[in-house]
Amino acid sequence: MRMRLIPDDPFPEIGHPFTTDVSADGRWIAVSCYANGRDGRGRIAVYRTSDLALWDQLVLGRSVETLAFHPVLSLLAVGTGEGDEFEAQGGLHLYEPETRRRVDVEVAGAEVVALSWRDARRLEVTFSAPIVDYEDLGNVAYTRAVAERDDWSRVTADVLAARIAWPQAPAQVDWAAAKGPGVDAPQRYLAAVAAEHGTSWSRRSGPAAVEALSDGRVLVARPTGTLLECWAQDGTLLWSLPEPEDTFERSGCRLHVTPDEESVWITVLVGTSDNRRTRLCRFALADGAPLAELALDFPVVIAARTDGAWVARDSRDLFPWAHWPPGPSVVLTPTGRQLGTLELGECHTSFDLPVRRSPHLLFLYGDGPAGVQPPLLEKWVVRAGPEGIERLFPLSWDDSLGVHHGGPAVYVDDALGAGLVHGCTGRDGSYLVRRSYPDGAVVWAHRFDTGITGVDAHDGLVHAVTAGPACELLTLRGTDGAVLRRQPLALGAHVYTPTCLSAGPDGELLIGTAEGRIVRARA
Template identity: 35%
Template structure:
């Protein structure tokens, strides 16, 4: 296990941050513990999907006052039910979702060991109840919702008996023993105490923060961030939130202007149901002052976009809607006005994400004109010059191994110009239909002149963010790992975990804030000032 990063300060911290939005909870007065099932925000927006190989569901076990998290579990499926054993230090956990897949877990609160009690993971465990010390009543979702009648049975009941539940073993209940067919039982009503607990957790003032999509340091030590529900917020170096601009779904990208006195914020959200169907909303890209958050300029391209910036102030807004006929890209000049529209080809969030930090050029991923998701190329766009329209130059294919000829997809990137020459360092993955396999993620340094790889670093998880100080490339992964790579050679300088109070957190954004200092935005809404 890698050593944790050294944490200097946490911004936006609060009780129960690790579990996101609570969906179920149960308190045990005997043990003085509170168990909460919850869900973190989804690491996806129209411009990017960062959730390959990642699960958003969590179970946290806390002291009754919420001061300390004893256990934190990551569940592959949503958490449906939690019940403490009446006399032993055990927590039964039922999981599952609309796919009817799920599992029955047993957490030993002393050792931290987790056992999946039932063989297989293809049943939604929707309810649990301890009848006595040796008997657990399990309720399973029916495999066909058409079998449900209003007011009638809504679950399948099964009883498991065990003389010593601390000795429960993996898969001790055979899959064929679990009942199938029409429902034969009513789910037990939630105890009043559970209802009150969940209501308290849901409506307390520390309502969950979610998904810090971008974080940027300012020269005076303040920190900008954008997250779900917040277009832009600003923190003082001593941990006080100075101001925040609320905005619908919140921001997704921050692009500081060259003078660092303002920042463009991309608020591209999803379509919304208004009772009369799904409709798109306006997608303004606002330029906000870093001193107070006042809106200085607005560009509304009319559609959801993914943004790319050049360090001289040129901004590109690329239509990131899926399956759009003749999508366009909007160029915004350093004078903050729309300068041109041109066609760059189709975009989808699983393939074409390539936000390049510190770049002197506007760089994109472009697919085949007839099949945009195939044959990705790195391309450069020159802004209009006088009467000349924007020009698109193909630089090199994303796939560098012609013998392998795999379809690679993009990820976060940085531009370098050092003793080894100008280069693009980018993350990406080898798509696999059933998730990421070990070694399916990579970081590569590519020569800008022809795309030749100087080095390639392989990983087992998807990269969520990248930045550089010119000598080291820092990469955050959705597994909680942060890796520091030698910019010229690709060798590993450091491998650390983002661990807060002993629990691994999920990094979503990362920025170099000084020598050996990183700012990391997490999926659970915290901003971590740390050293590596």
């Protein structure tokens, strides 16, 4: 697969930068970052300042709490930690960019939460350990040790461990002083560095949805930061819509492009966690101009069919869970005219089944006695039409697998006839399954250790992407499920974390990533 990024700007591997520091000689930039959807381990990207190229990445077993370069040497100190009200574990790590040499020291019973070089000889290390008091949980005690060494180059793990083990004294933490020198606003700093090199950089949240248009343009919906972006085939940003000021937590989670590709509908969630509501906004694809707006009194997920009819369903995405009946789902035309309503019953994130390329309106429907919480309801694939709701087949095809959660799907029609290829989650893993349509018989199935985040089909092939830590792109033959290609979503030294997938009319794949970039992939 040939791959390239949209946008093609510096620091694409970062995602969200948390802490940044620069080496004393100005040659290296270290950025602690986290791509949502990976396996939760801390990650530090190291860049050369000369050309902003990625030099190395450190993947650490725990979250990165702090980092600081030595005041003279090109030596990075990193503190990590994880824990709760009862126990904690941490680590102290030293890294030399020039040689890529790394020293790791485990810290039992405490996190390493702050580091400060007092001078070229002394490294101040601050630890945090929980105070276990069942009547007043959540408090921590800070201690501090100062490791002294005349020459910090080529230090070994046993020497470093001995330097920080004793003595440790009770301490108060000055969090402002614990930050990297002069880099207390990583996003502004990285943008300024990019500008010095004649380019630009900004943090972008991982896309919730991407859509490939027939003329090569790419639509990107993001949950935060911007609402909607339109990119040209060459990677130029054509237009961008800002996130509405009244959005609540996240905005553009679902898209519906009208069949004529003249406009797009997008969800904007407003309100509060226990009373989310939705503005359905329609924009012109030519320039992003607003065309229409509909207001619904519930949080919406969108289902659509290929003729342009679409449904705004009450997702019940509330906290705490709603104690009132779900609202009727609204059936709409491409222009937003209401055709009617559907009673689709309870819903939950486990009912997610966004089906691409379907000539039918398909949903997951919950079945079970009154009082059963929505995630525990038996789920059926149903078809909605003028005659009402028709049950087709249960989501689970084998009770022993404990399949309980839907996933992305695509409707296919090939030599085997009509079928539904969908992701789902069971008791011990995730599955990509082809079901015959409309009876639901299993044609083929593959199991994965990580979730399926995107599925689409083109010219007899099924494409799918998986979440972290695997972060794979797969191509399968639609008829028998044979895996034709399986590879990490890697560009250069970094493996990107897929969040969504769309196949263009020419077979090019558009893959949204947790790092905020779009990967264009072509065989």
